[in-house]
Amino acid sequence: MTKKKRENISLLLFVAPAFSLYFIFKLYPAFSGIYYAMTSWNGLSRTKQFIGLGNFIEIYGDKHFWNAMLFTSKYVIVMLIAANVLALGLAVAIESRRKGKGIFRTLFCMPNMISMIIGGYMWNFIFTKVLYYLTDHWGMTFLDKSWIGNPRYAFIAIIIVSCWGIVGYLMIIYMAALQGVPAYLMEAASLDGASSWQNFWKVIFPMIRHSLTICIFWTLNSMFQVFDVIYSLTGGGPGRATQSVAINIYEEAFTGNIRYGYATAKSMVLFVIVFLITVVQLRLMKRRELEL
Amino acid sequence: MKAMKKLISAAVVMCLLLSLAACGGKKEEPANTGAKDVTATQAPAKEDGKDSQSSAEPKEAELNIMMSFPQYMDQWETYVQQFKDKMLAEENIKLTVNLEMPSSDQYESVLQARLTGDDAPDLYTIHSNNLKTYNEAGYLTDLSGEVLAGKIFENVKNTVSIDGKLMAVPIESTAWGVLYNKDIFTECGLQVPNTLDELKNVCKVLKDKGYTPFLLAYQEQWVPQLMTALTIGGKVSGEAKDWLERMYADNASYAEIIDIFDVIDVIMQYGTDRAMEEGSEAGSADFANGKAAMYVQGTWASNTIMTANPDFNMGVFALPVNNNQACTMVNLSTSTTLAVYPNSKNLDIALKFANYVLDDKDSSALFQSCSFNPIATVHNYETSSWVKEAYEYVEAGRAYQDLVLPNSVTDEQGKLLQEYYVGSVTREDIIKALDDKFKEANRLSKQN
Known part of the structure; x- marks a missing residue:
């Protein structure tokens, strides 16, 4: 293993705790938001109806x-x-x-x-x-x-x-x-x-x-x-x-x-x-x- | 290379552990402020000597209750404790109750998260206006067959029934109209108005005597909204009886009830200055200190008013909409109700608690200590004079059941009335905006 790789890995490890939190509470919700934006979900019902770009057209x-x-x-x-x-x-x-x-x-x-x-x-x-x-x-x-x-x-x-x-x-x-x-x-x-x-x-x-x-x-x-x-x-x-x-x-x-x-x-x-x-x-x- | 793999897997494991810890941590501590575990350590009922039952090992059970009454935490904790003692004494069940009281502004979102996340409380409070939505989503139990159903006053029962089925236990129910300062009215020799002309006359007399007739506190949108609640309610119940039904069928318009603005204009014309800078609490305090003679506000504000001025002499009258006295009615509405989750693990105990809320013996004390109004035959306590006054209208048949409008329309009314007050919209603009909003709500409710 080269020195460079070693450095990279230790860097990754140091970042891991903060990054995993960031991933779970920021990145994941942000990306799943793209899916929710294409539904007519009301936050309560168990089913989420997919309506494609309907919401975006309405925003217009x-x-x-x-x-x-x-x-x-x-x-x-x-x-x-x-x-x-x-x-x-x-x-x-x-x-x-x-x-x-x-x-x-x-x-x-x-x-x-x-x-x-x-x-x-x-x-x-x-x-x-x-x-x-x-x-x-x-x-x-x-x-x-x-x-x-x-x-x-x-x-x-x-x-x-x-x-x-x-x-x-x-x-x-x-x-x-x-x-x-x-x-x-x-x-x-x-x-x-x-x-x-x-x-x-x-x-x-x-x-x-x-x-x-x-x-x-x-x-x-x-x-x-x-x-x-x-x-x-x-x-x-x-x-x-x-x-x-x-x-x-x-x-x-x-x-x-x-x-x-x-x-x-x-x-x-x-x-x-x-x-x-x-x-x-x-x-x-x-x-x-x-x-x- | 091997070492690197090891390191990577270690990193992955760490990530996973951390995420688990993060999730676990959330569940363990009560996620909501004010959540308290009221575990019974010693049941006083047991000390009575008759422990024939305690010879058998008591069964253990757990009940999760979520309520939006952080201000009545103590009263409900005591009541839950009584219920636990009762369960132990009568059914030999050792009950653990988790009573949670999230603050009211987060209550809805916490409850919705719990319901959709399959972590539903066994009993929970919701606003009666939301009963329909929750029922359609399958979160309510039909209580028509329970003992409590027979105890609730008929007109209150109607406010919490869907298709004739009792879907929740009503808890807070109010008859309300306009609050007025009795001392000022007596001093000016005034009678409670029953028609719009009488109201105009009252305002004139008050003004001549140097009093401001109406207190306006429009900073929060729900306060001006009370005016539409009262006027539309009175107008629709007295004259345009099928209006709401037709609105839900996209077949009516606010233009039909445009005369509600006549009285709104009177209120605004004879009101205090700087209404947009006055919050509801400040308004109540100012009203208590005699800044104005009348205040379009529910009796729920009595607490603030009486704290600001304990000697205040308060009365309630029905707001006239026009000169037809049939439209002059008080509003009878139920706000908070207690619902039972149908898929509860301890459904029988949950139902017992629901029944216990209207218990023959103990219920009166609870309702009185929370200063709730009587809603069932078991409630036989003395209420305050203004509550009695409002209920006199109810008994005389001069009350209508609160109209259930779509929430978005109710909110819009508050917003538009603010704008109407500052002069940025006209009556016609309001009618168009509300018609559109109602149609939108109809369209959306069909979609889901």
């Missing part, structure tokens, strides 16, 4: 699903920009501080440790009670908006809470990248007379491109599946005005007509869309990364 004409898709895309685009700009800004601001780095890092990362369901209910309380208290008692009338009932303000509320939840996580990634930028490059740049603005865009930013790739990949991926924030904040309401695709799928599977098969088909469609977008994104961004 499903107004609510595509409205949810549109809403989710809007949400993803806004989040992509807002969350990453905020996170990078915070990371740079904290990194440039001499004292208290640890405290700020912990503070901003804290919301990420709270489950977003709980975060959502907390903010629900803020939007429906605290803000109105400020309006009624302190005269801050600009806060007197229908934060849950008006689709436009509900969207803003959702963006605020989502940013609050994930900015800390992205910030940590950016901070790690910032710490990896060699000090001599920045020193050399400033000796050559670069302003700190130029220093950031010409030296630091290109050096942290790889973390930008990761962060955008992660935000794209997870924001397309947004569920908990919206579920706990607006419940997708009023009506379906703030319904994301994940909530639409959940409702199809667990409420109303209880259509497991159809809901699985919808999640297949979501998967394909997210997959295509992330592949394109990774291709584009990988090309622009720099290495020393």
Whole structure:
């Protein structure tokens, strides 16, 4: 046995425990989902009727699903920009501080440790009670908006809470990248007379491109599946005005007509869309990364 | 090469072991929160001295019960304990009961997983609206021949029967309409309205006296949905009697009952502000503190209301739909029922438990401690004043049996009423959307 083979095998063995769990609880359900997507199973009956592509044809004409898709895309685009700009800004601001780095890092990362369901209910309380208290008692009338009932303000509320939840996580990634930028490059740049603005865009930013790739990949991926924030904040309401695709799928599977098969088909469609977008994104961004 | 084969097989074995451990681990620990084993260590009945029966070795048996009452865990545990003592004393059976109470939001999915996975509990609670689906899938036992069947009130029995056969034991049954603040009504010298015009008048008087007539809490979709439940129920039972039947035959439209929006408009027009920002619990608390005089909400909210204000003087009246008093009725509905799994290993004991739920001697105490309403002749306890008020309507024949609409239509009504409130849909949009949804549900139920 060659050394190479030996190494491979030990690698496989080390991966085996995690991989078997991954296989049983992720891969197997994902692939069996392809089969369920072609049935009209209601999650209860013992027989599953195979209906081929019937579900997918129905999705094509499903107004609510595509409205949810549109809403989710809007949400993803806004989040992509807002969350990453905020996170990078915070990371740079904290990194440039001499004292208290640890405290700020912990503070901003804290919301990420709270489950977003709980975060959502907390903010629900803020939007429906605290803000109105400020309006009624302190005269801050600009806060007197229908934060849950008006689709436009509900969207803003959702963006605020989502940013609050994930900015800390992205910030940590950016901070790690910032710490990896060699000090001599920045020193050399400033000796050559670069302003700190130029220093950031010409030296630091290109050096942290790889973390930008990761962060955008992660935000794209997870924001397309947004569920908990919206579920706990607006419940997708009023009506379906703030319904994301994940909530639409959940409702199809667990409420109303209880259509497991159809809901699985919808999640297949979501998967394909997210997959295509992330592949394109990774291709584009990988090309622009720099290495020393 | 040999060594490599060995290694690979070792890896495979490890994978298998791990997967077994993963599956096994799930089964051993009670997968559901709140599951508790109530094993009897000492049966008090035995200490009475008469242990003629205990001379024979008691038979052992096991019963699995799953219920959606985590809030009444203690009461049911006590009741199960009583049942076990009874079994030991009367039948010489040493019973182990696994009583599981998953939290209500996961209850359905846990139950469905257990049923389809051939790990069904012997007894389980389901919502009466789901009885039909479960019956078609073969998960219910016909209880018509049991002793309990004779004890249940006739109008309650109808809510849990399919084709005249009793398919489950009703547990939670409610008569409900609109809650109102009796103190405010007395102060304004108002009577309970029986027609739409009277309701409009009540609203006007209340407004003139500086009170907000209706409390609106529309954040959760099921709360606005209560308005359609009451109005459609009243309208259909009073005037359009075959409407629902024709809806199920794709042969009717919501346009026929469009006047239900007249009263919905009145409620919304005379309601509190910021309804979309008000949850149901917050709404109950605000109602208890006098923020508004009326609240379209079931008597199940009484717990929250009375906690928020113990001195609250609450009443119930039937919501008028139009000026035809025949349509002004309260809703009589059964929510939670207890079903018996037909392929249970201990079917006879499971049936005994089902009968014991309506036991002549012990049932009253259980129902009273859970503050359930009386549903059978064996229940002879005093109920709260508002429950009595609602049941006065039932006794006067002014109650209708809750309409069973497809779940998806019920959900859609809640969504559309939210949108109606914020002004993004009109009456006509709602009618079209609901007609479509009903047709879709009909199509799907045929497919399965």
